Amino acid sequence: MTGLTPTQKKIHEVAMEYFLRDGFRKASLRQIVADAGFTLGAFYGYYKSKEELFEALVVDVANGIIEEVSKMGAGFQKYDSKERLDHMVEVFDLGLSDLLDYLLSHIDETRLLLKCSQGTKYENFLERLMDRNLELMKDMTGDEFPLNPLAAKLLVNSYFNLLGDAVLSGESREEIADAMKDIEKLYAGGMVSLMKG
Amino acid sequence: MTGLTPTQKKIHEVAMEYFLRDGFRKASLRQIVADAGFTLGAFYGYYKSKEELFEALVVDVANGIIEEVSKMGAGFQKYDSKERLDHMVEVFDLGLSDLLDYLLSHIDETRLLLKCSQGTKYENFLERLMDRNLELMKDMTGDEFPLNPLAAKLLVNSYFNLLGDAVLSGESREEIADAMKDIEKLYAGGMVSLMKG
Amino acid sequence: MTGLTPTQKKIHEVAMEYFLRDGFRKASLRQIVADAGFTLGAFYGYYKSKEELFEALVVDVANGIIEEVSKMGAGFQKYDSKERLDHMVEVFDLGLSDLLDYLLSHIDETRLLLKCSQGTKYENFLERLMDRNLELMKDMTGDEFPLNPLAAKLLVNSYFNLLGDAVLSGESREEIADAMKDIEKLYAGGMVSLMKG
Amino acid sequence: MTGLTPTQKKIHEVAMEYFLRDGFRKASLRQIVADAGFTLGAFYGYYKSKEELFEALVVDVANGIIEEVSKMGAGFQKYDSKERLDHMVEVFDLGLSDLLDYLLSHIDETRLLLKCSQGTKYENFLERLMDRNLELMKDMTGDEFPLNPLAAKLLVNSYFNLLGDAVLSGESREEIADAMKDIEKLYAGGMVSLMKG
DNA sequence: TATGAATGAGCCTTCATTCAT
DNA sequence: CATGAATGAAGGCTCATTCAT
Numbered sequence: 087m088t089g090l091t092p093t094q095k096k097i098h099e100v101a102m103e104y105f106l107r108d109g110f111r112k113a114s115l116r117q118i119v120a121d122a123g124f125t126l127g128a129f130y131g132y133y134k135s136k137e138e139l140f141e142a143l144v145v146d147v148a149n150g151i152i153e154e155v156s157k158m159g160a161g162f163q164k165y166d167s168k169e170r171l172d173h174m175v176e177v178f179d180l181g182l183s184d185l186l187d188y189l190l191s192h193i194d195e196t197r198l199l200l201k202c203s204q205g206t207k208y209e210n211f212l213e214r215l216m217d218r219n220l221e222l223m224k225d226m227t228g229d230e231f232p233l234n235p236l237a238a239k240l241l242v243n244s245y246f247n248l249l250g251d252a253v254l255s256g257e258s259r260e261e262i263a264d265a266m267k268d269i270e271k272l273y274a275g276g277m278v279s280l281m282k283g
Numbered sequence: 284m285t286g287l288t289p290t291q292k293k294i295h296e297v298a299m300e301y302f303l304r305d306g307f308r309k310a311s312l313r314q315i316v317a318d319a320g321f322t323l324g325a326f327y328g329y330y331k332s333k334e335e336l337f338e339a340l341v342v343d344v345a346n347g348i349i350e351e352v353s354k355m356g357a358g359f360q361k362y363d364s365k366e367r368l369d370h371m372v373e374v375f376d377l378g379l380s381d382l383l384d385y386l387l388s389h390i391d392e393t394r395l396l397l398k399c400s401q402g403t404k405y406e407n408f409l410e411r412l413m414d415r416n417l418e419l420m421k422d423m424t425g426d427e428f429p430l431n432p433l434a435a436k437l438l439v440n441s442y443f444n445l446l447g448d449a450v451l452s453g454e455s456r457e458e459i460a461d462a463m464k465d466i467e468k469l470y471a472g473g474m475v476s477l478m479k480g
Numbered sequence: 481m482t483g484l485t486p487t488q489k490k491i492h493e494v495a496m497e498y499f500l501r502d503g504f505r506k507a508s509l510r511q512i513v514a515d516a517g518f519t520l521g522a523f524y525g526y527y528k529s530k531e532e533l534f535e536a537l538v539v540d541v542a543n544g545i546i547e548e549v550s551k552m553g554a555g556f557q558k559y560d561s562k563e564r565l566d567h568m569v570e571v572f573d574l575g576l577s578d579l580l581d582y583l584l585s586h587i588d589e590t591r592l593l594l595k596c597s598q599g600t601k602y603e604n605f606l607e608r609l610m611d612r613n614l615e616l617m618k619d620m621t622g623d624e625f626p627l628n629p630l631a632a633k634l635l636v637n638s639y640f641n642l643l644g645d646a647v648l649s650g651e652s653r654e655e656i657a658d659a660m661k662d663i664e665k666l667y668a669g670g671m672v673s674l675m676k677g
Numbered sequence: 678m679t680g681l682t683p684t685q686k687k688i689h690e691v692a693m694e695y696f697l698r699d700g701f702r703k704a705s706l707r708q709i710v711a712d713a714g715f716t717l718g719a720f721y722g723y724y725k726s727k728e729e730l731f732e733a734l735v736v737d738v739a740n741g742i743i744e745e746v747s748k749m750g751a752g753f754q755k756y757d758s759k760e761r762l763d764h765m766v767e768v769f770d771l772g773l774s775d776l777l778d779y780l781l782s783h784i785d786e787t788r789l790l791l792k793c794s795q796g797t798k799y800e801n802f803l804e805r806l807m808d809r810n811l812e813l814m815k816d817m818t819g820d821e822f823p824l825n826p827l828a829a830k831l832l833v834n835s836y837f838n839l840l841g842d843a844v845l846s847g848e849s850r851e852e853i854a855d856a857m858k859d860i861e862k863l864y865a866g867g868m869v870s871l872m873k874g
Numbered sequence: 875t876a877t878g879a880a881t882g883a884g885c886c887t888t889c890a891t892t893c894a895t
Numbered sequence: 896c897a898t899g900a901a902t903g904a905a906g907g908c909t910c911a912t913t914c915a916t
């Protein structure tokens with residue numbers, strides 16, 4: 087984010103546009119660089135490859151997301167394993183609200199990660215992140231985990247995609263926050279009713 | 284589906300593999316056609332372009348999905364506008380169960396539509412379908428529609444993506460049906476609790 | 481050699497010129513193909529890579545050389561191991577004369593193999609061929625092999641390079657044959673005097 | 678050799694490695710300079726081109742070889758033209774032994790000259806050197822020169838290449854000297870038997 | 875219906891070199 | 896003396912598509 091030369095900044099800026107519009111694979115490095123006012127040779131003075139450019143654009147936010155999610159995991163660990171289920175909804179509420187804020191502050195990079203990364207090593211970033219974290223959650227709640235494992239995986243994945251979609255929906259931050267409140271209510275109510283019976 | 288020459292059938296078969304594995308854009312027409320045992324010339328006797336081939340693979344199922352969804356809409360119209368909200372959960376339950384069955388019977392095409400269509404006109408098939416149907420639903424329930432419009436859009440979209448993911452999860456039909464039951468319970472419970480307050 | 485389309489023949493012809501003049505690495509495929517009157521796309525309809533083109537030009541002669549050399553080895557095997565040394569000069573005389581004839585009939589390919597193959601899998605064709613055959617020769621003559629092993633390796637290698645140089649010297653076939661007679665006499669005389677003391 | 682700045686020395690050192698491993702053409706100046714811990718800009722403060730760097734590495738040894746060879750020529754001139762042939766073997770023996778010593782003391786540069794110079798003006802250094810010197814020898818021995826001119830050229834060339842190969846064979850200095858003794862015996866014996874009839 | 879030769883634009887990448895600072 | 900940003904040409908290769916046969 088800092089320490090970038092004006093050249094890099096300009097290239098990042100243009101690359102962001104192209105990657106967002108066309109996706110990694112279709113976006114033409116030639117065009118990006120030319121549009122930024124440079125030559126391919128100049129580009130390769132800064133990056134080893136097209137993919138390295140993509141990575142430069144998303145790596146910080148990708149790590150930020152991972153961190154934000156792991157904070158949520160830490161939220162559960164404050165409780166002992168018997169209480170965890172009872173605080174599940176509450177912990178999620180808090181954690182997801184933070185994550186939402188984070189994503190909303192990095193909308194472009196989030197979209198890059200979620201919708202434009204085909205052909206890069208971030209291809210299934212969210213999915214892989216969720217798979218990893220779901221394991222942790224299941225371990226933490228033990229046998230009392232109230233959901234069919236496949237259902238859990240699908241739901242978590244879905245929720246995060248929803249979060250991504252919300253962020254990407256193009257609406258104002260306020261509207262998004264409002265919408266997410268309703269959504270969280272629905273999930274919370276659903277979880278509660280599921281746990282009861 | 285019918286009326287295909289053996290040549291077309293073979294090409295469809297191989298194209299399905301490639302599109303599923305690599306996505307529309309990365310899949311090489313050359314390789315598809317060669318793998319099917321034909322030449323590019325032969326291919327262009329049947330299709331005007333690579334995209335037309337993709338379309339041939341998915342068009343029926345795409346229409347099937349549209350139809351299935353519109354049946355759900357029709358389900359609401361049996362009730363007058365005041366009763367609709369009360370039967371919402373029930374109608375969804377039924378309709379989505381049918382849709383799930385449909386998708387499960389056309390799993391490859393579903394995956395093609397949802398995950399492999401970048402670069403084709405089906406690129407945002409599901410999203411556009413949902414947008415359209417959401418409008419209808421809102422019209423039908425009128426002012427009493429209990430959700431923030433953006434929330435509604437996101438939720439519906441999310442639910443259908445979840446349905447898609449379930450279908451694509453690679454598990455057995457039974458396991459998927461089980462998982463979806465839990466998920467439907469969650470959504471239903473959530474909707475109920477949301478409508479209550 | 482046969483079974484080539486006119487396009488391939490033309491490309492081979494031009495490629496031969498370029499590879500001979502510039503070596504494999506420096507020769508530009510673009511230029512070769514353009515010079516032949518085609519486009520790169522056309523080229524890649526026939527060959528998978530620049531190197532495959534090179535190989536197409538030399539593979540037959542490379543195999544021919546291997547065969548010719550192995551015939552020489554077979555020449556030794558007619559004698560039992562004690563007589564071999566006595567017939568060494570004679571066998572060489574005959575075999576090398578045949579090899580010379582063979583190389584002279586395939587001058588361009590020989591030059592390609594010996595002087596223009598850097599960057600291809602034929603990079604050290606002669607050297608590797610000699611190393612292999614030297615082992616055989618040593619096995620066959622056993623302990624009586626009259627030369628220091630390194631000397632043997634260097635000499636054989638040198639002799640074959642000499643043969644190559646002769647072929648490539650550009651003189652007429654007759655002159656080359658004459659020159660090689662003197663050279664063979666020298667080697668033969670040298671071997672005899674070496675074996676005596 | 679002397680008068681080099683530390684920068685130049687470091688560049689020479691690294692360039693030697695790269696040129697030896699990859700040859701002049703394939704070696705990347707960028708990498709050489711970067712590996713040496715400098716920038717291309719710095720490099721071009723010392724050298725006008727990649728080739729000038731190569732030349733700097735080999736020029737002294739190239740001249741040394743030329744000198745060593747011309748000493749051999751001088752060896753013949755001590756005898757009047759009628760005696761020359763009789764002392765040919767002896768003169769060669771001495772001169773080549775000196776040359777071998779010289780090459781062995783400058784093994785890297787020798788290898789550079791003989792095997793890694795494609796693309797530079799030293800491309801055919803040895804060949805051209807030999808051609809020049811062969812003329813002198815022929816003039817000196819006049820009509821009595823016992824070999825077909827082409828044979829002579831090939832043999833001399835071959836011998837020097839052999840010398841080069843020996844030096845490059847990677848064996849210890851001692852083993853190389855041993856091997857060359859055998860080889861010299863063979864050549865000497867061969868020459869004698871050739872002159873006799 | 876099918877072939878297969880050919881196109882032409884495009885891809886990402888590497889190079890030796892220049893030059894203002 | 897040294898930097899490092901930038902050039903511009905060239906590299907090998909793949910693509911969807913066309914078309915005469």
